[in-house]
Amino acid sequence: MEDMLEDTVLVNLRINGKLYELEIPPHKSLLDLLRDDLNLTGTHMGCMTGHCGACTVSIDGRVAKSCITLAATLGRAKITTIEGLAKDDGTLSAVQQAFWDEAGFQCAFCAPGMLLCTSELLDGNPDPTDEDIEKALAGNLCRCTGYQSIRRAVKAAIASRQQQADQVAE
Amino acid sequence: MSLHPVFARPRNLEQAGEVLGSLSSGAMIIAGGQELMPSVNYGMLMPEVYVDIGQVKELQGISESDGEIHIGALTVHRDVQDNEVTQTKLPLLAYAAAQVGGGWQVHNRGTIGGNIVSMHPLYDIVPSLLALDAEVDVLKGGKINRIALASLMKDASHGLGSEALLVRVIVKPITAAAGWAYEKLKITAGGYGSANAAAIVTKDGDNISSLRVVVGAVSALPHDLSGVLTGLVGQAWSDALAGEIEAKVSAAVSNPLSDHQGDGTWRKAMAGVVARRAVAAAAFKAQ
Numbered sequence: 001m002e003d004m005l006e007d008t009v010l011v012n013l014r015i016n017g018k019l020y021e022l023e024i025p026p027h028k029s030l031l032d033l034l035r036d037d038l039n040l041t042g043t044h045m046g047c048m049t050g051h052c053g054a055c056t057v058s059i060d061g062r063v064a065k066s067c068i069t070l071a072a073t074l075g076r077a078k079i080t081t082i083e084g085l086a087k088d089d090g091t092l093s094a095v096q097q098a099f100w101d102e103a104g105f106q107c108a109f110c111a112p113g114m115l116l117c118t119s120e121l122l123d124g125n126p127d128p129t130d131e132d133i134e135k136a137l138a139g140n141l142c143r144c145t146g147y148q149s150i151r152r153a154v155k156a157a158i159a160s161r162q163q164q165a166d167q168v169a170e
Numbered sequence: 171m172s173l174h175p176v177f178a179r180p181r182n183l184e185q186a187g188e189v190l191g192s193l194s195s196g197a198m199i200i201a202g203g204q205e206l207m208p209s210v211n212y213g214m215l216m217p218e219v220y221v222d223i224g225q226v227k228e229l230q231g232i233s234e235s236d237g238e239i240h241i242g243a244l245t246v247h248r249d250v251q252d253n254e255v256t257q258t259k260l261p262l263l264a265y266a267a268a269q270v271g272g273g274w275q276v277h278n279r280g281t282i283g284g285n286i287v288s289m290h291p292l293y294d295i296v297p298s299l300l301a302l303d304a305e306v307d308v309l310k311g312g313k314i315n316r317i318a319l320a321s322l323m324k325d326a327s328h329g330l331g332s333e334a335l336l337v338r339v340i341v342k343p344i345t346a347a348a349g350w351a352y353e354k355l356k357i358t359a360g361g362y363g364s365a366n367a368a369a370i371v372t373k374d375g376d377n378i379s380s381l382r383v384v385v386g387a388v389s390a391l392p393h394d395l396s397g398v399l400t401g402l403v404g405q406a407w408s409d410a411l412a413g414e415i416e417a418k419v420s421a422a423v424s425n426p427l428s429d430h431q432g433d434g435t436w437r438k439a440m441a442g443v444v445a446r447r448a449v450a451a452a453a454f455k456a457q
Contacts, residue, residue: 004189005176005219026177026220029207049208050272051360062248062278068207069279070200072177073222117274138360139273 009072015040016084022071030066030074031055034081042082043112046141053113053140057081061123063116065139082112085119094164095119095157104153106144113140118154122161178221183228186221186335187309193219195332200224201244204272204280205288229283229337232256241339243283247295248274250282259343262350262368266298269352273360283336286319289328289391291427292362296323297386298352299339300394301368307337316340323391348372349456353448354387355440357431363387364431365440367419369448373456376406383449385419388426388441395445398422407453415449416442 008023015038024033034040034057046054048067055067058080085093092100095118105111114137121128121136128136133154142150178197180186190197196218200206209215223229229244232253239255250256250267257264270277270285270293285295286306296319304319308330314337322328330336344350349371354363363386370382381399386392398418405411420442428434 004178004180004185006178007176009177009179025174027175027210027217029211048211050204050276053273053275056275059278063275064279065204065272065275067211068203070203070207070220070222072220073200073203073224075224113275120274134359135268136274139275140360 011071011074012076013074014076014078016079016081024071026070026072028071030057030059030064030069030071030079033071034066040081040083044109046109051141052110053117054110056113056116056140058116058120061120063113063120063139080116082115085115093119094160095122098157098160099150099153102149102153102156104145104149105142106149110140110142113137114142114150118157121154122157126161126165127158175217176219178219179225180221180223181225183226183309183335183337184312186223186226187312187333189221190335191311191333193221193332197221197332199335201229201281201284202246202279204276205284205290223335234259237342239341239343241282241341243281243336243338245282247277247280247282247285251277260302260341262298262302262344262352262370263295263341265350266294266352266368269354269363269366270294271356271361271363282339286322286339287328287330287336289326291390291392292387292431294352294354294363294366294386297366297384297392298368299341300384300392301350301370301382301396302341302344305340307340308334309337310334320394326390344370345372347457349452349454351448351451351455353444353451355444362431365437365444367441367444367448369445369452371449371452371456373453377404378407378453378456379403381449383415383419383445385423385441385445387431388423388437390425390427393423393441395419395422407450412446412450416446418442419445 013020034043044054046052050065050068057066059077117136178189180189198217199221230242233240247267247270307314307316352368354366356363365388366386368384372380382396384394423438423441426434426437
């Protein structure tokens with residue numbers, strides 16, 4: 001069984017559309033890989049226990065907390081970080097634009113979790129209820145706003161995406 | 171011995187059993203990592219070997235056969251919530267999985283197997299599984315043995331040993347006429363509970379004909395209090411019965427937890443409150 005033990009692990013990750021072949025030590029978290037090795041510092045380090053959500057990324061279309069995700073377990077995953085939400089030319093996504101327009105954040109340390117959870121929510125359900133919004137954002141702590149501006153921004157994002165969908169349909 | 175941990179990626183159940191059997195207790199299984207990684211980040215656990223079981227197909231998926239529902243140990247909370255089989259046949263478990271703390275991010279990666287073997291007193295899944303008389307398949311020494319989940323809940327460690335692997339959870343559906351409820355007393359939506367209770371109630375006319383109540387997050391282990399309440403079976407729901415359930419459950423919690431979720435005296439009182447609420451909601455749903 002000794003031959004099964006690896007000192008480093010080879011992963012092929014597609015991060016924000018770009019393919020990375022990486023040889024990584026087994027104990028490295030996805031957070032450290034993104035921030036220290038790939039300089040993607042938009043993913044924030046907060047609590048390191050999985051409570052706060054500041055380190056949120058999307059793995060194969062589902063949000064996850066990168067500080068408690070072991071990078072070596074990810075194999076060939078597709079990862080989107082907060083840097084991957086805007087278009088290449090810098091145009092913000094509908095969700096990002098709504099948070100900007102509604103002043104959804106104050107310090108924005110929690111932005112990765114709020115934006116990626118809202119994006120996953122609206123991808124699966126274009127017309128969520130208040131309860132759906134609360135469930136989708138429950139894994140994120142904001143210590144500035146009291147959440148009301150965040151809820152307002154999510155509602156603006158819903159309206160904006162519906163407007164975009166209507167325009168496409170016309 | 172290397173300075174940093176090494177990694178093993180078994181491809182199937184047989185390999186997983188072999189690799190776990192060949193390693194010392196410094197080897198740790200990683201599935202979703204939602205329990206393990208916070209402990210590693212804070213230096214409470216320092217695995218020498220990570221055994222990544224994520225590729226093992228036999229540990230995946232939800233299926234139904236011969237009146238039993240099999241839930242692979244790697245099934246994440248989000249899938250327990252959204253799967254058609256669990257939603258229709260095990261609604262109590264599907265609902266409890268949606269109450270797990272940490273939000274979607276944790277629901278997307280945390281597994282039912284990890285939730286069980288972590289033996290965390292504040293976690294949400296085990297009380298419902300105990301109320302449902304769940305069993306588990308455990309791989310050890312090349313053989314799979316089926317045991318009652320309740321038999322693992324004897325002390326703060328499950329007693330399976332580091333060479334064992336939880337393969338799947340087996341649950342029988344509750345009857346359509348049975349009522350169920352899971353009550354979690356919590357401070358924030360995404361947080362831990364200060365007390366929780368799972369209840370399953372059947373009725374004969376207006377009278378309660380069977381009653382299962384398991385209380386969690388108030389003592390080191392989930393507490394099956396159905397036995398304490400057997401004297402109440404046969405009665406119809408009333409305010410007096412509700413008061414009696416609350417008093418008996420609260421009195422039965424002999425060694426309450428006292429932590430950042432609340433002190434022991436309060437937790438003991440809240441055990442009765444969540445049990446009363448859960449039985450009331452389950453009795454209301456029962457036909």
